[in-house]
Amino acid sequence: MMQQNKVYNLSQKQxxxxxxxxxxxxxxxxxxxxxxxxxxxxLSYFDHFQMLRKEALEIxxxxxxxxxxxxxxxxxxxWKWVYGKWPWEGGNC
Amino acid sequence: xxxxxxxxxxxxxxTQTNPKMAQVIISQFGGPDGELAASMRYLSQRYTMPYREVxxxxxxxxxxxxxxxxxxxxxxxxxxxxxxxxxxxxxGFDKYYVDHTLGLxxxxxxxxxxNANQFQSKGDPIxxxxxxxxxxxxxxxxxxxILRLVxxxxxxxxxxFLRQREIVHFQRFGESLRIVQEHLDSKNFYAFNPAFDSxx
Numbered sequence: 001m002m003q004q005n006k007v008y009n010l011s012q013k014q015x016x017x018x019x020x021x022x023x024x025x026x027x028x029x030x031x032x033x034x035x036x037x038x039x040x041x042x043l044s045y046f047d048h049f050q051m052l053r054k055e056a057l058e059i060x061x062x063x064x065x066x067x068x069x070x071x072x073x074x075x076x077x078x079w080k081w082v083y084g085k086w087p088w089e090g091g092n093c
Numbered sequence: 094x095x096x097x098x099x100x101x102x103x104x105x106x107x108t109q110t111n112p113k114m115a116q117v118i119i120s121q122f123g124g125p126d127g128e129l130a131a132s133m134r135y136l137s138q139r140y141t142m143p144y145r146e147v148x149x150x151x152x153x154x155x156x157x158x159x160x161x162x163x164x165x166x167x168x169x170x171x172x173x174x175x176x177x178x179x180x181x182x183x184x185g186f187d188k189y190y191v192d193h194t195l196g197l198x199x200x201x202x203x204x205x206x207x208n209a210n211q212f213q214s215k216g217d218p219i220x221x222x223x224x225x226x227x228x229x230x231x232x233x234x235x236x237x238x239i240l241r242l243v244x245x246x247x248x249x250x251x252x253x254f255l256r257q258r259e260i261v262h263f264q265r266f267g268e269s270l271r272i273v274q275e276h277l278d279s280k281n282f283y284a285f286n287p288a289f290d291s292x293x
Binding site for chain 2: 023068081082083086087088
């Protein structure tokens, strides 16, 4: 996995792939923690990927288009939520 | 991709059980004009919707309908929580109970199971949006019918919220239909199907 500081230099496709990876890591560890709620290693893993996901979603929203409501940047002059490709059109962009 | 939020869109706090009412309200879970059918309708239709604003509308309203399904399920759960076998028998809830105990299962008030035939995804934007407009009105009528039967204010309150949302969605689908029509031949909206024919 990439280092966190490199995330600012990624192309749109690379950043999109990175979001897929860190988000899946979170999905996976969430299920694990549901049945292992005191596993400290898993808890740190969750914290780490939660931070990476939040950062990546913010950068993606700022540079391309928002992937969820929470990362919408309202300083923009136009509502961007519905524009750009939808996932079933190929790629998260 | 979806993520869950561990909260209801509108609060439900029912302190008095009422299995008779639960049997009526469950129709908005799995019935012909229920929230499950609403969500599946919009989330299925969006793939062939050619215009971004309307793709967004179908996605976001389809998502909100899942939240409404959760509200209805919570109402049914709270209306049936902790029922005794005697209460189940006396209220006529026994026919549901024998198959599902106090579990939530999508069915209409008359016991008809949830079925994908309760909605359509036609692959034609005008047809799909008229289906959606009709669906919102049918759900609004169902909530009106429920409100004539329900007296408990703790139940009426979230039902009134859901009824209001049907009206808002109807308005937004009306705007969506206008957006679709603006892309089409104003002399003949049916000249071609923008989700299928290439002559646009």
